[in-house]
Amino acid sequence: MSSSAASSFAALKAQRDARCNPLLAPPSASSDDTADPILDATSSGAAAAAAAAPIGFGRPSQSQSQPMPMRSAAQPTPLGGANDPRAPRPHVPRNKPEPGAAGSRVRLPDIQDLELRFDAISSERALFYAPLPKNGPSPADFRTSSAASAFSPAGGTPRSLSGSYSYSYSQLLSSSFSAPGGWAAAGISACRPGDVLLRLRPEVAVLSTALLEQRCSACYSPPSPADASNATAGANKLQRCSGCKVLRYCSAACQRRDWPSHRDECKALKAIQQLHTYRSALRQQRRLDQRLADRFAKSHGGSAPFAIGSFQDNDEVMAAATATGEPHGADSDADSADADADAKRGDTSPVDRLRLPSSMMRALARWIWARSRIGTGGKDKASGDAGDLLELCSHRERYAPEELQQQAQLALHLAQYLTAHARAAATFGPVSRGEANLDEMMQPEAEFSQGDALRALGIESATELLDLVCQFSSNSFTLTDSDLNPLGVCMHASMAMLNHSCTPNAAVVFPFGGAARSGQQNWSDGEDAKVMQLVALRAIEPGEELLISYVDVADAYEQRRSALQKRYCFECRCELCRKSQARRAPAQPFAPSSHWVDPRTAVGCAHRCGGWIDGALLESAEPHAAKCNKCGSPAGVSASDVAQDREHTRDALTRASRLLERNEAEAAWNECATVLPMLVERYPPSWQPLFQLLRLSTTCLIEAGSNALSQHHVEGPNESAAMYCFDEAVRMQMLFVAGTQASNTPMYAKGHPARAIAIATLAKLALAQLDHVARPPSGSAQPVLPDHVAPNATVCRAAVDGTNARGGQTLSILRDPPSVPDEMRVDLAKQLLVQAVEELDIGFGRSNQGGRTGHEMRAALNEMQQELQLLAQTSAMSVS
Numbered sequence: 001m002s003s004s005a006a007s008s009f010a011a012l013k014a015q016r017d018a019r020c021n022p023l024l025a026p027p028s029a030s031s032d033d034t035a036d037p038i039l040d041a042t043s044s045g046a047a048a049a050a051a052a053a054p055i056g057f058g059r060p061s062q063s064q065s066q067p068m069p070m071r072s073a074a075q076p077t078p079l080g081g082a083n084d085p086r087a088p089r090p091h092v093p094r095n096k097p098e099p100g101a102a103g104s105r106v107r108l109p110d111i112q113d114l115e116l117r118f119d120a121i122s123s124e125r126a127l128f129y130a131p132l133p134k135n136g137p138s139p140a141d142f143r144t145s146s147a148a149s150a151f152s153p154a155g156g157t158p159r160s161l162s163g164s165y166s167y168s169y170s171q172l173l174s175s176s177f178s179a180p181g182g183w184a185a186a187g188i189s190a191c192r193p194g195d196v197l198l199r200l201r202p203e204v205a206v207l208s209t210a211l212l213e214q215r216c217s218a219c220y221s222p223p224s225p226a227d228a229s230n231a232t233a234g235a236n237k238l239q240r241c242s243g244c245k246v247l248r249y250c251s252a253a254c255q256r257r258d259w260p261s262h263r264d265e266c267k268a269l270k271a272i273q274q275l276h277t278y279r280s281a282l283r284q285q286r287r288l289d290q291r292l293a294d295r296f297a298k299s300h301g302g303s304a305p306f307a308i309g310s311f312q313d314n315d316e317v318m319a320a321a322t323a324t325g326e327p328h329g330a331d332s333d334a335d336s337a338d339a340d341a342d343a344k345r346g347d348t349s350p351v352d353r354l355r356l357p358s359s360m361m362r363a364l365a366r367w368i369w370a371r372s373r374i375g376t377g378g379k380d381k382a383s384g385d386a387g388d389l390l391e392l393c394s395h396r397e398r399y400a401p402e403e404l405q406q407q408a409q410l411a412l413h414l415a416q417y418l419t420a421h422a423r424a425a426a427t428f429g430p431v432s433r434g435e436a437n438l439d440e441m442m443q444p445e446a447e448f449s450q451g452d453a454l455r456a457l458g459i460e461s462a463t464e465l466l467d468l469v470c471q472f473s474s475n476s477f478t479l480t481d482s483d484l485n486p487l488g489v490c491m492h493a494s495m496a497m498l499n500h501s502c503t504p505n506a507a508v509v510f511p512f513g514g515a516a517r518s519g520q521q522n523w524s525d526g527e528d529a530k531v532m533q534l535v536a537l538r539a540i541e542p543g544e545e546l547l548i549s550y551v552d553v554a555d556a557y558e559q560r561r562s563a564l565q566k567r568y569c570f571e572c573r574c575e576l577c578r579k580s581q582a583r584r585a586p587a588q589p590f591a592p593s594s595h596w597v598d599p600r601t602a603v604g605c606a607h608r609c610g611g612w613i614d615g616a617l618l619e620s621a622e623p624h625a626a627k628c629n630k631c632g633s634p635a636g637v638s639a640s641d642v643a644q645d646r647e648h649t650r651d652a653l654t655r656a657s658r659l660l661e662r663n664e665a666e667a668a669w670n671e672c673a674t675v676l677p678m679l680v681e682r683y684p685p686s687w688q689p690l691f692q693l694l695r696l697s698t699t700c701l702i703e704a705g706s707n708a709l710s711q712h713h714v715e716g717p718n719e720s721a722a723m724y725c726f727d728e729a730v731r732m733q734m735l736f737v738a739g740t741q742a743s744n745t746p747m748y749a750k751g752h753p754a755r756a757i758a759i760a761t762l763a764k765l766a767l768a769q770l771d772h773v774a775r776p777p778s779g780s781a782q783p784v785l786p787d788h789v790a791p792n793a794t795v796c797r798a799a800v801d802g803t804n805a806r807g808g809q810t811l812s813i814l815r816d817p818p819s820v821p822d823e824m825r826v827d828l829a830k831q832l833l834v835q836a837v838e839e840l841d842i843g844f845g846r847s848n849q850g851g852r853t854g855h856e857m858r859a860a861l862n863e864m865q866q867e868l869q870l871l872a873q874t875s876a877m878s879v880s
């Protein structure tokens with residue numbers, strides 16, 4: 001296509017009538033202003049403005065939803081009864097052996113050891129199974145038949161599965177390699193890439209503490225775009241709960257929906273604020289009245305924040321928590337711990353900062369409160385299950401001392417949070433009286449037993465609490481939006497049965513996570529932001545084990561290994577890990593083919609033949625073996641060169657991330673740009689430190705470009721600067737996408753959610769470029785980004801909305817003029833949209849049409865095809 005064609009294209013777009021933009025959720029038709037009595041109309045304008053995230057241009061995120069640590073995925077699917085609260089839970093043995101515990105790893109479970117566990121939700125596509133406890137039912141208690149029925153323990157109600165399937169025990173047994181001795185999941189019927197295997201509403205889910213001000217705590221939506229654009233004027237429509245004054249909701253309906261789970265939390269959050277005020281006042285008073293301070297210290301025993309209660313095993317947990325010295329505050333409500341630290345620093349500031357509990361702590365506390373309401377194994381009518389956590393692995397006895405220390409400290413803070421309400425009530429009467437009177441607060445604290453308060457919640461020992469924390473940290477998931485940006489924490493016991501592989505055949509995703517509120521909020525399953533889905537990433541045979549990845553599989557072997565060991569206490573033996581390990585010790589029998597080079601550690605051939613040198617081999621005991629896999633030349637760099645480059649890149653990443661945190665996107669990009677040319681010269685984009693830098697560079701450029709556009713508020717947009725930024729961002733993202741696909745064993749297989757989102761981001765950037773081509777030159781009489789401009793402009797608008805609050809910055813990075821010819825941009829955008837749709841359909845489920853991002857891409861592609869057709873007709877040009 002010639003450049004005149006492109007300008008015709010631009011002109012066509014400029015002339016076109018206003019249309020509803022599919023890339024932007026329509027403004028709320030009925031923003032529910034009739035606030036629930038408990039909603040507080042106070043708004044949080046500035047905070048919400050910062051939350052108005054640009055569509056799809058989130059900060060770099062983990063590859064996909066994965067069990068925490070933070071482990072770092074609607075239409076109805078064929079899975080019937082997914083959320084039927086009446087569905088019976090299967091029997092689950094309580095004395096399940098610790099996965100991977102001594103003795104259990106060396107032997108595969110056999111039929112005598114196998115319990116087939118049917119999950120009511122998952123019975124059509126996935127099966128959960130585990131070894132039976134020693135005194136459990138015998139194999140004769142199980143029977144099987146080949147079609148339209150299920151394995152069922154004798155005495156239990158036989159369950160029927162719809163459709164026919166056929167698999168054998170031996171198939172299941174042969175697939176249970178990854179974590180013998182523990183729970184695992186297998187596919188029941190053959191599946192294709194993109195099939196949805198499980199669709200579940202988490203048993204517990206919370207919005208990340210950092211986002212509490214900025215998103216609705218029930219549907220996780222940011223304020224609707226209309227609200228967000230008014231946010232700077234303080235017109236944000238998120239209303240806060242008038243009880244705790246912490247959580248915010250976009251409507252009374254959302255608040256009502258969250259209330260059953262929030263009720264106890266509301267009291268606790270209110271109580272910790274009151275206790276915080278109380279302690280702050282006491283600290284102030286301490287300076288004035290040493291006598292009262294002494295009394296306070298006595299009544300708290302000095303170490304009050306770090307005592308769990310009158311449990312016999314308290315000392316052990318306390319010892320674990322302080323094993324390696326000073327307790328550290330973690331991300332918690334340790335306001336007293338903070339105060340102690342302040343006192344040590346001699347900080348006498350009267351203003352104390354209240355720290356809210358971390359999202360993980362809030363999620364676990366919600367689970368504990370739900371359990372205490374309904375009992376173990378039961379169901380909470382309002383908020384779903386809350387009985388299966390006790391089945392999950394804890395690893396308390398296998399954690400390294402530092403890891404256990406962290407978990408123990410979390411347990412101590414959790415104890416405080418869980419009992420804050422009881423403590424506050426004991427201190428200054430029922431919290432329902434509202435803000436405590438300062439005089440009353442000055443009275444010494446009444447008798448209060450933390451142990452009793454915890455027992456009332458069904459926690460019988462300090463170790464039990466510690467176990468819950470350990471179980472939660474190795475079994476919870478990061479809840480993400482549909483672009484894989486982290487939103488919060490969630491847990492479902494069935495999803496937690498899935499084992500790990502660095503070459504996963506499935507992924508847990510939230511295809512509609514964090515969708516902007518549509519006015520007519522639809523609470524059907526498909527639209528629910530919290531519904532987590534297990535999606536097949538490749539063809540899976542019946543009986544084949546379902547494996548997800550707990551870590552970012554783009555990370556190098558050492559990083560993955562240490563993360564898995566630290567948090568999950570196992571060594572991955574997947575094929576990729578075995579090959580990578582063999583590379584580091586070439587004498588081992590598993591030595592892979594000499595041509596295989598891990599793209600994460602590959603070094604480019606100095607002779608530019610396009611081949612790679614194995615970086616792991618270069619850094620191994622036999623560096624001379626490191627040769628180009630194409631031309632056989634020796635490496636042009638030494639192991640110490642590579643180590644130095646890695647160091648420099650990490651430094652640049654750290655500096656750039658800090659600058660970006662401070663909203664200095666342009667400076668952050670300059671930081672990346674200092675090392676990028678050298679790295680791109682020496683390494684393929686899949687080289688892990690470069691890969692990370694490319695991801696960050698794109699984010700910096702998008703923000704810088706958006707800032708440039710937003711300058712129209714003051715002095716008119718810096719159009720060419722923005723153009724430069726989007727142009728560079730396209731280049732960086734292209735390299736990034738190339739990194740995801742490099743080699744015949746790419747880091748992310750086709751359709752992996754992280755790869756699909758990378759392509760979708762590139763497609764959006766290409767559209768944003770097109771928009772610039774289409775827009776009138778700056779200085780023209782036309783308004784900048786008017787509401788009725790071409791749809792691609794709204795991509796930019798979304799970016800601008802997201803960065804308005806940050807203010808514009810001068811772009812000194814303007815160096816080169818945009819380099820990609822216009823007609824190539826059109827082609828590129830179209831190809832990318834096609835590819836994005838295809839891969840999103842796999843990564844986020846075909847029956848979901850690739851989730852929210854898939855819908856966006858489809859709509860943009862349709863629109864573009866219509867435009868191209870129209871253009872072809874009107875300009876009589878051939879458009880490929």
Ligand SMILES: C[S@@+](CC[C@H](N)C(=O)[O-])C[C@H]1O[C@@H](n2cnc3c(N)ncnc32)[C@H](O)[C@@H]1O
Nearest residue numbers: 099178179182183393496497498499500568570
């Ligand atoms: C989220 S749970 C998965 C279910 C677990 N198998 C169970 O029985 O509860 C995570 C734990 O499973 C075990 N695990 C998961 N993947 C594994 C693997 N590939 N190899 C060995 N153990 C694994 C580890 O003990 C890990 O901490």
